Amino acid sequence: MPIPVPQAILDALTDVEMPRLPPEPAAAGAVMAAGMRIPVWRAGCVVIGSGAAGLRAAVELARRGIRVAVLSQSAWGGTSACSGSDKQTLHTANTAGHGDDFDAMAAAIGAGGAMDGDLAMIEAVGSVRAMASLQYLGLPLPQDRLGGTLRYRTDHDEVGRATSCGPRTSRLMVRVLADEALRLGVPVFNHTTALRLMLRGDRAGGVIAMRAHDRDGDNPLGLALFSAPTIILAGGGPGELYRDSVYPNGCFGVLGLAIEAGLDLVNLTESQFGIGTRREGFPWNLSGTYVQALPHVHSVDAEGREHHFLAEYYRSTQEMASNIFRKGYQWPFHATRMLDFGSSLVDLAIAREGARGRRVFMDFNRNPQAVPGDLPFDLTRLDDDVRAYLGAAGAVQDRPIDRLRQMNPLSIELYRRSKIDIAAGPLEFAVNNQHMNGGIAVGIWGQTSHPAVFAVGEAAGTHGVTRPGGAALNAGQVFGTRAAEHVAARGAVPGDDPDPADLEAALAALLSVLRADSPLTLPRVRDEVQARMSDAAGILCDGAGVRAALEGARALNASIRASGIAPARPGESARALQWQQMALVSEAVLTALDHYITRGGGSRGARAILDAAGAGLPMTANGPLEDLRFRLERPEDRARQIVVAAQGDGFRVSERPVRQGDAGARPFFERDWPAWLTGAIHDRQEGSP
Numbered sequence: 001m002p003i004p005v006p007q008a009i010l011d012a013l014t015d016v017e018m019p020r021l022p023p024e025p026a027a028a029g030a031v032m033a034a035g036m037r038i039p040v041w042r043a044g045c046v047v048i049g050s051g052a053a054g055l056r057a058a059v060e061l062a063r064r065g066i067r068v069a070v071l072s073q074s075a076w077g078g079t080s081a082c083s084g085s086d087k088q089t090l091h092t093a094n095t096a097g098h099g100d101d102f103d104a105m106a107a108a109i110g111a112g113g114a115m116d117g118d119l120a121m122i123e124a125v126g127s128v129r130a131m132a133s134l135q136y137l138g139l140p141l142p143q144d145r146l147g148g149t150l151r152y153r154t155d156h157d158e159v160g161r162a163t164s165c166g167p168r169t170s171r172l173m174v175r176v177l178a179d180e181a182l183r184l185g186v187p188v189f190n191h192t193t194a195l196r197l198m199l200r201g202d203r204a205g206g207v208i209a210m211r212a213h214d215r216d217g218d219n220p221l222g223l224a225l226f227s228a229p230t231i232i233l234a235g236g237g238p239g240e241l242y243r244d245s246v247y248p249n250g251c252f253g254v255l256g257l258a259i260e261a262g263l264d265l266v267n268l269t270e271s272q273f274g275i276g277t278r279r280e281g282f283p284w285n286l287s288g289t290y291v292q293a294l295p296h297v298h299s300v301d302a303e304g305r306e307h308h309f310l311a312e313y314y315r316s317t318q319e320m321a322s323n324i325f326r327k328g329y330q331w332p333f334h335a336t337r338m339l340d341f342g343s344s345l346v347d348l349a350i351a352r353e354g355a356r357g358r359r360v361f362m363d364f365n366r367n368p369q370a371v372p373g374d375l376p377f378d379l380t381r382l383d384d385d386v387r388a389y390l391g392a393a394g395a396v397q398d399r400p401i402d403r404l405r406q407m408n409p410l411s412i413e414l415y416r417r418s419k420i421d422i423a424a425g426p427l428e429f430a431v432n433n434q435h436m437n438g439g440i441a442v443g444i445w446g447q448t449s450h451p452a453v454f455a456v457g458e459a460a461g462t463h464g465v466t467r468p469g470g471a472a473l474n475a476g477q478v479f480g481t482r483a484a485e486h487v488a489a490r491g492a493v494p495g496d497d498p499d500p501a502d503l504e505a506a507l508a509a510l511l512s513v514l515r516a517d518s519p520l521t522l523p524r525v526r527d528e529v530q531a532r533m534s535d536a537a538g539i540l541c542d543g544a545g546v547r548a549a550l551e552g553a554r555a556l557n558a559s560i561r562a563s564g565i566a567p568a569r570p571g572e573s574a575r576a577l578q579w580q581q582m583a584l585v586s587e588a589v590l591t592a593l594d595h596y597i598t599r600g601g602g603s604r605g606a607r608a609i610l611d612a613a614g615a616g617l618p619m620t621a622n623g624p625l626e627d628l629r630f631r632l633e634r635p636e637d638r639a640r641q642i643v644v645a646a647q648g649d650g651f652r653v654s655e656r657p658v659r660q661g662d663a664g665a666r667p668f669f670e671r672d673w674p675a676w677l678t679g680a681i682h683d684r685q686e687g688s689p
């Protein structure tokens with residue numbers, strides 16, 4: 001018999017209160033620069049970002065006695081605090097039965113290719129500690145009677161390494177880490193947007209930020225200097241890059257900041273796209289039980305007519321329904337899953353409906369309609385794996401909403417809290433950008449191409465072409481810990497403030513972007529960047545389209561360099577600078593994509609590379625989609641990464657082989673102990689970008 005879950009329990013897992021931040025410490029002093037009086041704070045390490053990754057790094061630093069300051073554009077904003085899905089997933093080693101196999105887990109994490117083997121192994125091994133320490137801090141991961149963690153299978157996961165606290169796992173992670181950070185006295189500087197890194201040679205000097213609430217006559221832009229010898233970038237992903245996006249509003253990330261600091265970026269060609277409700281409303285992933293409940297998917301045209309469009313793609317009702325179900329654990333679009341009537345035909349069909357101007361809905365009060373000429377939908381006529389799963393989950397009720405309630409009542413509750421009742425009416429959704437797999441290149445300790453700067457969480461380009469669901473949250477915890485360990489091992493005490501001449505130069509560069517007389521407004525830059533990325537670099541790309549988009553992105557950046565951006569008011573200055581940086585990120589991504597396609601790169605991960613001569617041909621119930629012929633992936637591309645870095649007014653692109661890791665080289669206690677005892681394991685060596 002199913003056990004009904006009381007409302008109070010559902011509330012606690014969906015309505016997660018965040019702690020109040022205590023008052024910030026006063027500035028340690030001030031410097032005069034660019035004619036302004038700029039307050040200065042000093043720390044051993046500045047962490048940019050207060051998501052799950054940044055807070056993990058901050059907590060681990062503070063526990064090791066490092067004076068850390070966390071800067072956050074919005075303390076409880078960002079994806080960790082504000083995103084999720086039906087069961088938001090944490091991917092960690094499976095501790096049931098005979099336990100996990102870390103070699104196999106690392107292989108699975110990097111299975112899509114273009115991932116460094118050493119980083120995959122670190123994530124696999126580190127996942128045990130990441131999960132146990134989160135549980136120690138109070139993360140309510142579900143257990144069985146004997147203390148085993150409840151698991152399920154998710155995207156790119158054949159074993160079942162996924163676990164979840166419900167729709168808001170990452171918000172709960174932020175909560176327990178924030179509680180710990182505050183307990184440890186870590187100062188969190190809220191509404192503080194980092195805009196420029198101060199680096200000289202191998203040393204970091206600090207970070208220039210803007211704090212709109214600190215604006216006054218002596219400091220009209222609210223500039224602030226955080227002086228520190230080490231910096232950890234934990235600003236999350238570039239969510240504002242695409243128009244069609246399931247990121248929460250205002251996610252800019254720090255890739256633009258990293259480009260301007262001259263850091264190497266890798267795997268920018270690799271992202272995730274999939275179905276969800278867009279950020280214009282309540283941005284949320286529609287994976288897992290939302291689709292496993294088997295709602296009816298349909299579109300509505302401008303005249304209000306309904307279209308059963310999936311019936312044009314699948315040959316039978318059973319095939320269509322089974323593939324809707326598979327979107328539950330094959331959530332991200334994957335080019336080859338468009339073949340053989342696979343589950344990515346669902347994403348393709350939805351994207352094409354959207355491109356025709358139709359709105360697409362999931363209706364939880366109706367079962368999937370029959371494919372014309374075939375038998376009606378029936379729970380007994382589903383593919384074996386689908387029927388078995390629904391049977392085991394007890395989801396055998398007549399209506400999708402009742403099956404969803406049976407499998408995951410939190411998923412209904414969640415939308416209700418955003419005033420959307422999916423039990424009452426259909427839910428509009430689309431294919432959206434959701435995650436950046438690439439990012440700032442890092443080595444085994446999270447160190448970037450600059451030795452005093454680290455990157456963790458989605459800011460870091462640790463993932464390859466694909467990643468198992470939940471691996472993003474795990475990677476942030478593992479590398480947040482590793483970066484902190486490395487910083488602490490090397491020592492980081494507040495040092496000298498940046499050189500005054502460097503500060504003047506950095507401020508001049510920032511101020512040159514803010515030009516009241518510029519024809520470029522924020523909405524104009526935003527609309528241009530987002531439309532270009534969604535139209536030319538979404539799930540379907542082609543060489544000519546990407547090349548044209550790259551030229552457009554270059555032209556936009558040239559205009560910004562020439563005339564700057566006009567903020568509507570001084571309080572918008574930080575946003576204007578973030579859009580200037582986002583325009584750079586868009587050029588960087590398109591540069592990498594253009595390089596990949598021009599050199600013959602094929603369809604992999606999130607993108608199908610359309611090519612009239614391609615061997616991939618999606619079939620539908622109505623015949624082949626000749627206009628969507630695509631190139632297949634070349635195996636050799638799995639063994640290398642594309643690296644992009646700023647050079648002059650453009651970008652330098654190079655390729656490098658992925659590091660294989662040392663799966664064969666087994667540690668030996670007596671031999672390897674001294675390296676740990678002396679800290680030699682932190683020496684810069686293979687594993688540094």
Ligand SMILES: Cc1cc2nc3c(=O)[nH]c(=O)nc-3n(C[C@H](O)[C@H](O)[C@H](O)COP(=O)(O)OP(=O)(O)OC[C@H]3O[C@@H](n4cnc5c(N)ncnc54)[C@H](O)[C@@H]3O)c2cc1C
Pocket residue numbers: 048049050051052053054071072073074075076077078079080081083084085087088089090091170192193194195234235236237246247248251252253254276283284285434435456457458459469470471472473474476
């Ligand atoms: C809808 C959705 C569902 C997802 N589901 C899963 C899932 O099930 N499992 C999984 O593993 N991953 C999932 N992801 C991805 C995962 O949530 C993110 O990759 C992860 O939360 C990123 O954590 P982070 O700490 O790196 O960044 P964030 O949580 O985004 O935090 C970034 C922080 O940086 C701050 N910041 C940004 N720029 C600046 C700046 N210039 N100055 C100061 N502060 C700045 C922000 O305010 C924020 O505090 C999902 C993502 C989305 C959008």
